[in-house]
Amino acid sequence: MMKKNKxxxxxxxxLILSSISLIFLLIFAYNYxxxxxxxxxxxEANARNHASATVHQIDAILRSLEKVPETIVCxxxxxxxDRDDIxxxxxxxxxxxxQIYGATIAFEPYAFENRRLFAPYFYQRNGxxxxxxxxxxxxxxxxxxxxxxxxxxxxxxxxxxxxAGEIIMATYSVxxxxxxxxxxxxxxxxxxxxxxxxxxxxVASIKIAETGYGFLISKNGxxxxxxxxxxxxxxxIFSVAEARADKRMRELGRxxxxxxxxxxxxxxxxxxxxxxxxxxxxxANGWSLGVLFPQNELxxxxxxxxxxxxxxxxGGFLLLLGIIVLITGSLTRPLRALSRAAAKIGxxxxxxxxxxxxxxxxxxNLAESFRYMQSSLRKYIADLKETTAAKERIExxxxxxxxxxxxxxxxxxxxxxDRKQFDIFxxxxxxxxxGGDFYDFFLLADQHLCFVIGDVSDKGVPASLYMxxxxxxxxxxxxxxxxxxxxxxxxxxELVSGNTSSMFVTVFLGILDPLTxxxxxxxxxxxxxxVIRTQGSVDFLAPTGNALVxxxxxxxxxxxxxxxxxxxxxxxxxxxxxxxGNRDAExxxxxxxxxxxQGLKTISPNETIEAIKARINAFAAGAPQADxxxxxxxxxxxxx
Amino acid sequence: xxxxxxxxxxxxxxxxxxxxxxxxALLIVRFYAAKADDRALKKVTFLPQWLPQAQFxxxxxxxxxxxxxxxxIDLTIIPGGPERSPADFLKKRQxxxxxxxxxAGIQMRAQGVKVxxxxxxxxxxxxxxxxKKSKGIERLEDINGKKVGLWGPIFQIQxxxxxxxxxxxxxxxxxxxxxxxxxxxxxDVASAMWYNEYHTIxxxxxxxxxxxxxxxxxxxxxxxxxxxxxxxxxxNRDPDLCKTFxxxxxxxxxxAFEHPEETIAIVMKNLEIAHIPATRVHQxxxxxxxxDLICPVDVHVPMGTLLSEDYDRVAKCLRENGLIxxxxxxxxxxxxxxxxxxxx
Numbered sequence: 001m002m003k004k005n006k007x008x009x010x011x012x013x014x015l016i017l018s019s020i021s022l023i024f025l026l027i028f029a030y031n032y033x034x035x036x037x038x039x040x041x042x043x044e045a046n047a048r049n050h051a052s053a054t055v056h057q058i059d060a061i062l063r064s065l066e067k068v069p070e071t072i073v074c075x076x077x078x079x080x081x082d083r084d085d086i087x088x089x090x091x092x093x094x095x096x097x098x099q100i101y102g103a104t105i106a107f108e109p110y111a112f113e114n115r116r117l118f119a120p121y122f123y124q125r126n127g128x129x130x131x132x133x134x135x136x137x138x139x140x141x142x143x144x145x146x147x148x149x150x151x152x153x154x155x156x157x158x159x160x161x162x163x164a165g166e167i168i169m170a171t172y173s174v175x176x177x178x179x180x181x182x183x184x185x186x187x188x189x190x191x192x193x194x195x196x197x198x199x200x201x202x203v204a205s206i207k208i209a210e211t212g213y214g215f216l217i218s219k220n221g222x223x224x225x226x227x228x229x230x231x232x233x234x235x236x237i238f239s240v241a242e243a244r245a246d247k248r249m250r251e252l253g254r255x256x257x258x259x260x261x262x263x264x265x266x267x268x269x270x271x272x273x274x275x276x277x278x279x280x281x282x283x284a285n286g287w288s289l290g291v292l293f294p295q296n297e298l299x300x301x302x303x304x305x306x307x308x309x310x311x312x313x314x315g316g317f318l319l320l321l322g323i324i325v326l327i328t329g330s331l332t333r334p335l336r337a338l339s340r341a342a343a344k345i346g347x348x349x350x351x352x353x354x355x356x357x358x359x360x361x362x363x364x365n366l367a368e369s370f371r372y373m374q375s376s377l378r379k380y381i382a383d384l385k386e387t388t389a390a391k392e393r394i395e396x397x398x399x400x401x402x403x404x405x406x407x408x409x410x411x412x413x414x415x416x417x418d419r420k421q422f423d424i425f426x427x428x429x430x431x432x433x434x435g436g437d438f439y440d441f442f443l444l445a446d447q448h449l450c451f452v453i454g455d456v457s458d459k460g461v462p463a464s465l466y467m468x469x470x471x472x473x474x475x476x477x478x479x480x481x482x483x484x485x486x487x488x489x490x491x492x493x494e495l496v497s498g499n500t501s502s503m504f505v506t507v508f509l510g511i512l513d514p515l516t517x518x519x520x521x522x523x524x525x526x527x528x529x530x531v532i533r534t535q536g537s538v539d540f541l542a543p544t545g546n547a548l549v550x551x552x553x554x555x556x557x558x559x560x561x562x563x564x565x566x567x568x569x570x571x572x573x574x575x576x577x578x579x580x581g582n583r584d585a586e587x588x589x590x591x592x593x594x595x596x597x598q599g600l601k602t603i604s605p606n607e608t609i610e611a612i613k614a615r616i617n618a619f620a621a622g623a624p625q626a627d628x629x630x631x632x633x634x635x636x637x638x639x640x
Numbered sequence: 641x642x643x644x645x646x647x648x649x650x651x652x653x654x655x656x657x658x659x660x661x662x663x664x665a666l667l668i669v670r671f672y673a674a675k676a677d678d679r680a681l682k683k684v685t686f687l688p689q690w691l692p693q694a695q696f697x698x699x700x701x702x703x704x705x706x707x708x709x710x711x712x713i714d715l716t717i718i719p720g721g722p723e724r725s726p727a728d729f730l731k732k733r734q735x736x737x738x739x740x741x742x743x744a745g746i747q748m749r750a751q752g753v754k755v756x757x758x759x760x761x762x763x764x765x766x767x768x769x770x771x772k773k774s775k776g777i778e779r780l781e782d783i784n785g786k787k788v789g790l791w792g793p794i795f796q797i798q799x800x801x802x803x804x805x806x807x808x809x810x811x812x813x814x815x816x817x818x819x820x821x822x823x824x825x826x827x828d829v830a831s832a833m834w835y836n837e838y839h840t841i842x843x844x845x846x847x848x849x850x851x852x853x854x855x856x857x858x859x860x861x862x863x864x865x866x867x868x869x870x871x872x873x874x875x876n877r878d879p880d881l882c883k884t885f886x887x888x889x890x891x892x893x894x895x896a897f898e899h900p901e902e903t904i905a906i907v908m909k910n911l912e913i914a915h916i917p918a919t920r921v922h923q924x925x926x927x928x929x930x931x932d933l934i935c936p937v938d939v940h941v942p943m944g945t946l947l948s949e950d951y952d953r954v955a956k957c958l959r960e961n962g963l964i965x966x967x968x969x970x971x972x973x974x975x976x977x978x979x980x981x982x983x984x
Contacts, residue, residue, distance in 0.1 A: 149826030220844040
């Protein structure tokens with residue numbers, strides 16, 4: 001029992017807590033997902049804005065620097081010039097553009113002054129403007145060859161200029177042409193060497209949260225700027241990807257150098273943290289800017305919010321746990337107490353103390369019901385005891401009444417051993433302890449034998465009392481010497497006058513003259529007796545038509561007579577015989593009684609009655625006896 | 641302007657002269673000092689024909705691991721580069737040993753410079769042509785009529801023979817050291833060394849499956865490249881020195897192939913000293929390809945052997961193209977020093 005109760009508390013707690021946890025987790029997950037999406041969307045928009053602002057800033061500067069050689073080209077293609085013009089032009093360009101470290105106008109072989117090599121070069125060194133003619137075969141250098149072969153301006157890959165210190169430079173070269181006999185012919189290339197330190201500064205100044213950074217890669221994927229300075233001009237995004245065996249990074253690099261832009265997850269090359277990276281190309285030279293946004297740092301707010309929510313939830317969870325334990329405890333404690341009490345009640349201890357509950361809830365009601373049950377049981381048991389006692393008393397009284405009733409009936413057979421003229425035998429078997437059937441026989445003053453059989457309308461004690469009265473009345477009236485009809489008339493009068501219980505009785509009364517065998521009789525509504533003749537016939541006496549006794553006032557009963565020859569007998573019975581039933585609700589019936597008597601070879605009343613009784617028992621086959629059974633048989637032996 | 645080392649300011653030239661003079665002075669002093677000591681190490685200079693990259697890992701590893709010292713050689717490695725011609729350094733006796741391509745060695749010999757090959761390190765040619773499939777070049781004949789980037793004369797022998805062999809008519813564009821002209825589509829086909837430019841192309845974002853490659857070694861034009869050369873007089877004066885130099889160098893190569901990580905660290909250090917931008921993965925690639933090119937195809941051929949059929953193939957091709965008039969005798973050209981162990 002205890003275990004089961006614990007189980008309820010545990011089950012209840014588990015069920016509630018797990019449901020709550022599930023609900024909370026769902027809410028939490030949804031909240032996390034949605035807030036994350038919102039923040040992510042903001043971050044992406046912010047990142048794209050950031051990148052495009054930086055790209056525009058850089059592009060604006062690059063575009064303005066591109067204008068310088070483009071302007072020179074414009075001049076060269078449209079005006080005549082000599083060596084002096086060119087030198088002055090280049091010098092003024094270097095002079096007025098501090099971000100241009102060097103500039104040249106490099107001519108195709110023999111395109112100027114019939115020289116194979118002609119490339120005057122002005123450049124800044126240590127705050128001075130220097131001049132030289134490029135002495136080497138410049139035709140095969142990227143800055144010359146690429147614009148020449150592509151027939152369009154081009155930026156070179158970035159390079160370190162050792163002479164100018166560790167400054168990253170890139171050269172912007174613009175080819176220029178002249179129409180020679182209708183054909184456009186390449187004359188040379190104008191270049192500007194541009195320091196990219198400003199560009200590095202712009203990109204290096206990008207700081208996103210704690211560790212976010214920006215980087216720039218060239219058209220070949222070479223790092224132009226990166227917080228890890230070892231990468232700059234040494235590594236390409238592809239060599240780093242190769243060293244890390246990172247195929248996704250290589251694919252990303254390919255997208256970047258193809259001039260695509262995007263917003264992708266990327267691992268920081270500095271911290272190894274997961275970041276988002278936005279990348280966008282520079283319009284001027286196709287280089288690509290990447291800006292990293294560290295996820296956990298940008299998500300720090302939502303992470304701390306989630307942390308707080310989790311802590312609060314855990315606190316709430318504990319609180320709930322406590323409350324549930326309390327509630328289930330308060331629910332199951334009285335239940336356990338009730339259960340213990342019920343177990344004791346079950347063992348018969350009705351005096352056990354039931355727990356008192358103040359609560360008016362279901363458990364309180366249950367306890368109240370238990371209390372009511374306990375008191376009811378107690379009362380019932382007490383009643384039961386009393387009833388049992390009463391019943392026992394009645395039963396003992398009934399036994400006594402039975403004994404008395406039986407005592408009232410003559411049971412000594414043969415009753416008159418010295419009288420050989422007749423043989424008489426009778427039995428009565430009440431359906432209950434005491435019954436309403438009776439018989440009686442006694443000798444009258446004139447030595448005639450008066451015999452009576454009767455059946456009171458009811459059974460039990462009242463019937464037996466009524467029977468005692470009737471029997472006494474009959475005996476008293478008979479001894480006054482009246483004929484049977486008169487006896488019954490008088491008895492009827494007596495019974496009716498004092499009868500308040502509307503009981504009645506059927507009576508057959510006969511008086512045998514032992515000298516002649518003549519029987520005077522009267523029948524007060526009783527079953528007609530059977531006359532057993534010496535020839536073997538068994539016949540019912542014809543009914544006298546008189547009513548039962550004690551019911552109606554002022555009835556008079558006729559006296560009839562028959563004569564019994566020696567050896568002939570009268571068989572008297574009550575309806576308990578003919579109405580004895582079996583389990584199929586069939587009755588023993590008058591016919592069967594008649595047949596039974598006819599079939600009997602014995603003539604002794606004693607044996608006859610025993611045989612009939614046996615027949616009835618056999619017929620009933622164990623069915624309970626419904627009515628009292630009484631039989632009386634008188635056999636006239638001899639005259640005298 | 642990518643002037644760099646080629647393009648020096650006059651003051652830098654003066655500085656360079658001063659350095660050379662002081663170096664020579666130092667050498668003279670040390671020469672006499674060395675003479676004083678009988679057990680002194682032999683002073684030797686060596687010029688690899690190009691930058692101190694993994695192409696020469698074996699020599700740098702042998703130097704760092706003290707293999708040369710072990711054999712009594714006090715070696716000075718002269719950093720190679722575009723401004724130092726190994727042929728000139730050998731001719732002018734500025735370097736005792738140098739590496740040269742086999743074709744360059746034969747040409748020198750044919751021109752009367754008495755150089756000899758004392759070890760043919762690379763057995764196979766790493767020279768190749770690379771094209772972008774996106775430019776419609778997938779097969780050999782697709783090269784016809786395209787712009788092809790070629791390096792200087794020595795690098796043009798195989799491609800020209802290749803074009804002749806397959807009757808390809810191409811527009812040759814002089815290719816610089818950088819591969820950018822190709823990357824920017826200034827040329828359709830570029831020259832590349834398998835161990836160098838090809839990987840640079842990959843590390844510039846092109847995938848191997850986007851490229852079409854033509855290895856000359858697959859087209860009957862296997863011109864073995866780097867070998868160790870010296871003047872015949874150097875060999876005659878001190879054959880043991882040549883043999884021990886080759887022996888130490890080959891030990892260095894074997895060690896390099898067995899210890900790639902250490903080797904790459906040594907290479908990276910030398911590149912850094914020379915202020916040359918470098919990446920580990922690139923040097924790693926180069927070392928791996930050197931292993932492919934150096935290790936003999938036939939396992940019974942010892943490392944460093946110059947096969948006469950290779951010699952004949954290269955020499956004949958040079959003569960056919962008018963680069964040499966007569967083929968020098970193989971035996972006079974080759975003094976194989978790679979079997980030193982067995983001979984001793």
